[in-house]
Amino acid sequence: MDGGRFAGVREGWGFFRRRRGVVGRLAAWSVLEAGQTLLAGYAPARALDAGFLAHRPLTGLGWLGVAAVAVPAGAYGTGRVYRNVAALAEPLRDALVRRVVARGVRRAEAAAVSRLTHQVEIARDTFAGLVLLARSFVFTAVGALTGLLLLDPLLLVVVVPPLAVGLALFAATLRPMARRQEAFLTADEAIAAELALVSGGLRDVTAAGAEDRVAAGAGALIDAEYRAARRLAWWSVVRAAAPVAGGRLPVVLLLALAPWLTGRGVTPGALVGALTYLTQSLQPALQTLTHGLGTGGSRLTVVLRRLLRGADASPRPAPVPPGGPPPGAPAVELRGVTFGYGPGAEPVVRGLDLTVPHGGHLAVVGPSGVGKSTVTALIAGVLVADAGRIRVCGAPPGPPAHRVLIPQEAYVFTGTVRDNLGYLREDPVADDEARAAAEAVGAARLIDRLGGLDAPLDPAALAAGERQLIALARAFLSPAPVVLLDEATCHLDPAAEARAERAFAARPGGTLIVVAHRIASARRAGRVLVMDGPHTDCGTHQELLDRSARYRDLVGAWDGRADAEAGAEEEAPEAATGTERVGRSHPAGPL
Template identity: 45%
Template sequence: MESLPALMAGQAVAFAVDRGFLAGEPLVGLWWLALLAVVSAVGAVGARGALLSTAAIVEPLRDALVTHTVEVTLRHALTGGRVEQDRSAVARLTRQVELVREAAGSLLAVVCRFAFSFVGVCIGTLTLDPTAALLVFAPVSVGVGCYVVSLRGVVRAQMSSTLATESLAHEAWRISAGLRDITAYGLEDPALRRFDEVAKENARAEIALARLTTLRTLALGVGGWVPLVLVLLWARWGTQGMSAGTVLGVLTYIAQSLRPAVQNLVQGVGTTGIRLFVTLGRLLDAPGPRPGGARSVPASDALAPASSISVGKESVGIEVVLESVSFSYPGGANDVLSGVDLRLAPGEHIAVVGPSGIGKSTLASLLAGTHTPTHGRVLLDGVDLASLAPGRQAALRAYSPQEAYVFTGTLRENLGYLTDGPVDDRRMDRAVTEFGLADLVSLTGGYDGLVNPDALSAGQRQMIALARAYLSPARLIVLDEATCHMDPAAEIRAEQAMRERPGTLVVIAHRISSARAAERVMVLDGGVPQIGSHDRMLAESDLYRDLVGLWSVKSATPCPEALHARRGAVGND
């Protein structure tokens, strides 16, 4: 029913012209045109039925793909007896399955419409003029045939483009996830070089795909326009003349039925069809969750530090000076920090405390160089931090934020990428012991085992970042609540290791043990910061006393001094 208009259109026009209007019988001509209108209505009803038939095929396909995706995801999630995250499964279950459903329905409709239209046009043209039918059939077969033959290469190019796009998106995610660390450690250049390589590979894949898709234009030209030109030439110079009605009938077949069908077929197969094959292949061949998300990054792809990071075999302290430092975020009405003055001697250890939102993390960012003061200067050994190149900044300080950045790679790469050259196992063993990473080393199968960031807890990621900073040659370590996800015992052990490491240490504290162990405490309260020892701040700062009281109440594990005092009180009783 859907193909009836394609079969009858040329015949009705030819008969309306030759037997009606040119024969002096306008009513006969109008009758043939009215018949064409009725046939078109019948074709519309047939199109509706074809759509319902397509749905009867496509919907079970969608259900089967959903079942397959869920089964594969659960099977991989339980591999090895432990649940692993597979964030890509959500995309497969929602976006990719729906894409296959829509593409399959569209492609099936396009192919069927072309097949019926092509057969109808060939039959109709053959009844009007056999030679004209050959002139129509031959170029369409050549154009569509050549395009179908080229589809294999187009599919490969489309797959390469899809994978390149995924790689580009994954690399952008990796860089954005570690942007603060990349800036703090001066790794902008290697990160940009890596991203540039991935972007160029994506561009090459897109260009290759674009070149192959020019075959679509060629197929449209051969299959859609060449028959029209050949028929007109045959009508003008053919050995047997064609009547006006026959010429108009054949042109109607070509213009109204054949050329739109060829165009829809080429575009549908070239876009929807290829997308269907690629996506369906990704669904059926989808692997289990890979470490780190979309793909596993080999060792050579991990962000490597610049060679200028090293400042010597052993880190030494650095003098830190803040001169009337103020800072406000763009669009902010008030300064987050205003007129802060601070001087740290080389190797000094200071804890920064204050209520939430007072500017502690902002101060840490200023010391790390990830933000530049609105007013004032941050000096490291007398040199303005803002004037130093990123590589030189990284040589002077290491910054460990609250949300630690761990990339997909080996444990050795994660622990040692801030060092100048490879780290010997003895030094790495010491860092592993200091920060309680022995279980993780066993879990990954040694230092050369692959780390899956998604499989790590927030505390484990923090321990890796702390050990990385510990092994770096940085002379200033800034810890912005870098132990907040660790249990109190692990936090005490980690901060003790950082204190024993040569260098200047700034800790944004959130437990009393951090502040009590520091040589000096800096209390931020929105005004002029108060600085002094723990005992002095207890005596002079109401805010600090309140914070210490709050920490003492909330602490699940009291600090060693509190335990000692409590035991003494029990003994005295």
């Protein structure tokens, strides 16, 4: 047994040990069920041998009455068993949900959707069913075998060997079934991850004419899950032989050997009682065990192994290099980067070279649809370049610890303000640190109005600008040295936008890239990247005014608004909280 399995068994044992009282109550109420099983065969046997066959009908009726009284007693015990099973199943579900949420949601795992909505529920329901099945089989078997022993020990010689063969056959299918079940769940996770990716980019798929390619990829994953389901079903058929060997074969043997048994002192009543045990107790219990525990047990084993193993073995974000990128490496570097939305589509970005030094502040401007957001998505690793090389902090893009991207539509989830602000942090955020970040980006008044850090947050009750302020404070608290603001302040007024951008620009060890929608953002930046289809230019605001006709057109399109915005920033820097005027959407213009 390897260390991982041993740890899983130890954890499972600890789970039951901590609930000894519940397990004890389950066993105590199950004794009534075992007693009913024992009397179900023993009472008719005694009714025949000591009653009706002995010409004492009242004695026979008395034994049948005892069997009848045992039925409601056993049903009462079974009802109490169901109440105690919930005390085992619900804590298991809660513990698994906490693990999946802590790992999957925080680290943005696509498979977390399948785990949380599908696999955790499988584990809870299957576990409850298995507790009922295993308990029922054990106490039913104990009652039936005890009854056979009391009737005549010779009956055990006929019943026990085929029963053992059936159980051995059932056990032999457990490992192959578990492997097939795991393959099926892996295929299900792959489909969930693919659909999560496709659903987020349907407009891009349509725009690029990639419907056939995407459909082929999704279809291949669906076919793989279908094949895994077929193999799982085949092993289920093989397992069906177990109840035949263990439940039906003893009946045939008992009938065939009846003359031999009666010749050795087995009474007719004992034979009837043995048949009753087989047909009414052991055979149904074994049938239920092999179908329920066989399929459900394999499924539970695989699901728990994936959920528990993933909790410890899932990769963590790479640590942020101290002070940002490695010595000598720029914060962001693009060399010959080309990207298009589809194999036959015209590239949106073609041969782009760009270097942003550690601590740099870059604004990206250009006409609508020219590819500004595409560049930030490439840097963030959301999109993969068709050609060229991208490095963020000296490494390929991707690790969330290196960069944080805030899009135009900010993401805020139901929970507390503190939960939202600390979403990108592995460690808890101290109150003073959270308040300092909120003050820096202009979200302090909003948080106070909401009720503080521990106040509940309802995304539907927030305006678009308020959601942007929460997202900006979250990004400010993240450990990522590179911050990408893709029109992340478009719903804030100019003063609030200026305050937020200046906070990020002054963030220790931070690098800021802003997709600008106001000319003031370009003026604040150390350098500006002008995108104009396949042509790009990069320089300071004044350098681009001198040499770039496109940039002069973009600046001139504002018709004097730039001066008004700059004046608003200087006149009311302390009022730039974004809370009073939040939700007002200023014209974005052509940038």
